[in-house]
Amino acid sequence: MNSHGQLVFPFGVAPALTSANFVQAPCNEQAFRFVRRWPDWPARAAALCGPAGCGKSHLAAIWQQAAHAQIIKARDLAAAEPNATAIIVEDWDWDHPETNRDRALLALFERPDAWLLLTARTPPSEWGSAIGDLKSRFQSLIAFAIWAPDDALLSGLVAKHFADRQLAVPDAVVTRIVTQVERTPAAIAAFVARLDEKALAHRRAVTERLVLELLESETHVENGD
Numbered sequence: 001m002n003s004h005g006q007l008v009f010p011f012g013v014a015p016a017l018t019s020a021n022f023v024q025a026p027c028n029e030q031a032f033r034f035v036r037r038w039p040d041w042p043a044r045a046a047a048l049c050g051p052a053g054c055g056k057s058h059l060a061a062i063w064q065q066a067a068h069a070q071i072i073k074a075r076d077l078a079a080a081e082p083n084a085t086a087i088i089v090e091d092w093d094w095d096h097p098e099t100n101r102d103r104a105l106l107a108l109f110e111r112p113d114a115w116l117l118l119t120a121r122t123p124p125s126e127w128g129s130a131i132g133d134l135k136s137r138f139q140s141l142i143a144f145a146i147w148a149p150d151d152a153l154l155s156g157l158v159a160k161h162f163a164d165r166q167l168a169v170p171d172a173v174v175t176r177i178v179t180q181v182e183r184t185p186a187a188i189a190a191f192v193a194r195l196d197e198k199a200l201a202h203r204r205a206v207t208e209r210l211v212l213e214l215l216e217s218e219t220h221v222e223n224g225d
Contacts, residue, residue, distance in 0.1 A: 019062050021163070023156035028055055031144035035063045038115070043142055045109060045116035047092075049123045050147035053157075053185030056119040059146070060088050063117055077104045086115040093120040097130040106134050147185065154178045157185055161192040162206070172208040180215055194218075 024032055031048055034041070048056045063069060067086035074092045078100035087108060095101075108114050120127065123145060124138040158174045181191045195214055199206045 018065075021160065022058055022062065023055065023153060023160050025150060025153035025156065027150065027153060028059075028144075028146040031055075031059055031146045034142075034144060035059050035117075036066075038063060038066055041115075041142075044114065045118070045137075045141060047118040047120060047124050047141050047143040049120050049143055049145045051121055051184060051186060053189050054147035055185075056146065057090070060090065060117060060119055064088060067115060069115070069117070074101065074105075077101050080104070082108065082114075085113055087117075089116065089118045091120065092118050093122050093127055097128040099130040102129050102131045102134050106131055106137070109134075109137050151178055154183060154188065157188055158192065161189055165192075165196055167196070167206055169206045170208065173206060173211055176208050176211045180211075 048059055050056055069086035069088050070082055070084035071088045072080045073090050075095050108116055124141045124143050127138050129135045155174050155178050158177050162169050181188055198214055204210055
């Protein structure tokens, strides 16, 4: 049982991906507003860019629910048969340009009834393409970079990861993680997962002391102690 009288059980984690629990901050405010204003977009295609865990998939999920969009991984695009009006193409820049894949995306751009939302780690200006016509599409694509590591957003991410695990933790836990864990969304998500595992394994509450113990043990491992 944790310090708030809450039992901790080893259930699977199902991230909540709705508008209500999206962690808003100045760095993602424009992207959030843009996604929610659909179908009142100035163009029929847009992109969300940022590192793993920054909120791209959460925003894409919000749009999927609003637009009843079909989600397709970029690497599967050549073999896919998109049958929806709204389409999300995920992880566009994870693989090298490939002619069939790129032709499939160009065909979606050219569909007059299609709405497109792409996600990637890098902005469209840095995307490669095996087709010249696609490069010009990338250059004119509306894009939102949605990650900047400020304390407000980091704190919100920490709190959300715990909330996804149905855990309420003291503010000191959130502050300690924000100040001492690598300031990236992926690192924060991974640390919270390891902390949760440690708490479950030892049947302990998630406290600041537990955070410090985990940080210390991982520092020893990194240093070869």
